[in-house]
Amino acid sequence: MANKFVLYNTLSRSKEVFEPIFSPNVGLYVCGPTVYGDPHLGHARPAITFDLLFRYLTNLGYKVRYVRNITDVGHLENDADEGEDKIAQKARLEKLEPMEVVQYYTNRYHKMMDALNVLPPSIEPHASGHIIEQIDFVKTILEKGLAYESEGSVYFDVEKYNQSHHYGKLSGRVLDDLLNSTRKLDGQDEKRNPFDFALWKKASPSHIMRWNSPWSVGFPGWHLECSAMGTKYLGERFDIHGGGMDLQFPHHECELAQNVAALGHESVKYWMHNNMITINGQKMGKSLGNFINLSQMFDGSHPLLVQPYSPMTIRFFILQAHYRSTLDFSNDALIAAEKGLDRLFEAHRNLAKIVPSAQSSIDVEGFSQKCYDALADDLNSPIMIAHLFDMVRQINSAIDGSATITAVGLTELKRLMNLFLNDILGLKPEATGRSKNADAFAGAVNLLLEIRQEAKLKKDWATSDLIRDKLKALGFDVKDTKEGYDWKLSI
RNA sequence: GGUACCUUGGCCGAGUGGUCAGGCAGCGGUCUGCAAAACCGCGUACGGCAGUUCGAAUCUGCCAGGUACCUCCA
Numbered sequence A: 001m002a003n004k005f006v007l008y009n010t011l012s013r014s015k016e017v018f019e020p021i022f023s024p025n026v027g028l029y030v031c032g033p034t035v036y037g038d039p040h041l042g043h044a045r046p047a048i049t050f051d052l053l054f055r056y057l058t059n060l061g062y063k064v065r066y067v068r069n070i071t072d073v074g075h076l077e078n079d080a081d082e083g084e085d086k087i088a089q090k091a092r093l094e095k096l097e098p099m100e101v102v103q104y105y106t107n108r109y110h111k112m113m114d115a116l117n118v119l120p121p122s123i124e125p126h127a128s129g130h131i132i133e134q135i136d137f138v139k140t141i142l143e144k145g146l147a148y149e150s151e152g153s154v155y156f157d158v159e160k161y162n163q164s165h166h167y168g169k170l171s172g173r174v175l176d177d178l179l180n181s182t183r184k185l186d187g188q189d190e191k192r193n194p195f196d197f198a199l200w201k202k203a204s205p206s207h208i209m210r211w212n213s214p215w216s217v218g219f220p221g222w223h224l225e226c227s228a229m230g231t232k233y234l235g236e237r238f239d240i241h242g243g244g245m246d247l248q249f250p251h252h253e254c255e256l257a258q259n260v261a262a263l264g265h266e267s268v269k270y271w272m273h274n275n276m277i278t279i280n281g282q283k284m285g286k287s288l289g290n291f292i293n294l295s296q297m298f299d300g301s302h303p304l305l306v307q308p309y310s311p312m313t314i315r316f317f318i319l320q321a322h323y324r325s326t327l328d329f330s331n332d333a334l335i336a337a338e339k340g341l342d343r344l345f346e347a348h349r350n351l352a353k354i355v356p357s358a359q360s361s362i363d364v365e366g367f368s369q370k371c372y373d374a375l376a377d378d379l380n381s382p383i384m385i386a387h388l389f390d391m392v393r394q395i396n397s398a399i400d401g402s403a404t405i406t407a408v409g410l411t412e413l414k415r416l417m418n419l420f421l422n423d424i425l426g427l428k429p430e431a432t433g434r435s436k437n438a439d440a441f442a443g444a445v446n447l448l449l450e451i452r453q454e455a456k457l458k459k460d461w462a463t464s465d466l467i468r469d470k471l472k473a474l475g476f477d478v479k480d481t482k483e484g485y486d487w488k489l490s491i
Numbered sequence B: 001g002g003u004a005c006c007u008u009g010g011c012c013g014a015g016u017g018g019u020c021a022g023g024c025a026g027c028g029g030u031c032u033g034c035a036a037a038a039c040c041g042c043g044u045a046c047g048g049c050a051g052u053u054c055g056a057a058u059c060u061g062c063c064a065g066g067u068a069c070c071u072c073c074a
Helices: A041-059 A086-094 A098-115 A127-143 A158-164 A175-181 A224-234 A245-263 A294-299 A311-319 A331-353 A364-376 A381-400 A407-424 A436-457 A461-473
Strands: A006-009 A014-017 A025-030 A063-068 A147-150 A153-156 A198-202 A218-220 A238-244 A268-274 A277-279 A327-329 A476-480 A485-489
Touching (some): A006 A268, A025 A224, A041 A063, A041 A277, A041 A294, A041 A311, A063 A224, A127 A147, A127 A153, A127 A218, A153 A245, A158 A175, A245 A268, A294 A311, A311 A331, A327 A331, A331 A381, A331 A407, A364 A381, A364 A407, A381 A407, A436 A476
Antiparallel strands (some): A153 A198, A198 A218
């Protein structure tokens, strides 16, 4: 742990040195998906951002417990069916059991995350599996006098809380402003103040997902699950809480207040928020209807896409921007990322072709240091990737013979490239599927290229170019090398 | 309306008060039978206007444009 890891804390609005509360253990909580729809490009951002963090911290030697929840109850829909649980509504729509919908989209989420090489968290708790813990949480807040019951629902008393604490400290909100800008919602008259939020909500007759509680048959409030599950699995104090910037308010603000109300102190030391992915400069979101599903990205089926993009291209695209910047989607940017990543992988593979020298012109140690420095500076993956590309040039030069590296240096470089590329950035070459089919296929292409070699020896350029051009038309990139030839499938 | 943030070369995207981001695309060269790939070289970019400063794209103010949150949202 030579490098001081510095990360941006939303709470202080500044970069802080990371010091775990109980080193070497690190508690990390990230808001996971609401499983009522197919995962889209927006879901990939936090997943990959915090996957990078998880991998990096683990690599630094920390023992990380990573909790990422599945939200499968509670969140209210805000359209015609106001007040109905999202999951319940979807279930009625598709004539499925709510938990069937939950299971289906959870499976989909896992499948997409797996494709993106996002490591599974240590614990993935479901909100629906922690109703008892959430009810207990509500009870505690009621006992502390910071919540009140009204018509079978329980609301957090924001104004009272604000008398002794600062509601709005995370998001920079001022209570008076909220009073004027809070929108009128259903059930508003049950509340003392419009900005009070539900801890427990009484279920309407049409509401399918419902549980018994001391107050009513209903369901837990929208922000409660993270308070309850974070506390359960990471303790009353833990290190990092992450999520998308759009969750900062009200979700995380409320969560923070709930924890202070129930526990008497804040739970989270560092709050991290990733920025949004935009499309034509506008946030990509479910409610805006401009999102692209991950499966559509992978197969190119969305009308905005001119071609499919592999999971690794998506991952690389996201890592090429800093997590706190917005990232604008475009085909040009994706294609550029795809080509760049290709070059990176190619150099990584070509490491095997380097012949070591007695001297070294490549500064392996400096390279390592620069990469670690970039990560240590608030997870600056774009800078790290820039250093990786600098190394690509040197690797290619070494193959050309215009740069040199010692055997020891080469071994270390191979280790570092594996570490940075595969283990930390989580970029792995797309599976080529070594099968009998593929072997036969490769054999046939090689045979053609052998014939081309013979034609070349006879200076029969017509035949040699014919083979190359026809293969090219079929999607094979053929290139001549000192030893003979090389090829790859470019589609 | 309130609050916060953003505006970098053809595109994407880092960063800093005073030599370099990086990728993609483009141009020139080396190599090649020709290509491809690779390597070498090339772009004097930082929204506008003022101010602070020896010096600002980087700090301050104003203006313009954009975005986010304030409502479920990654």
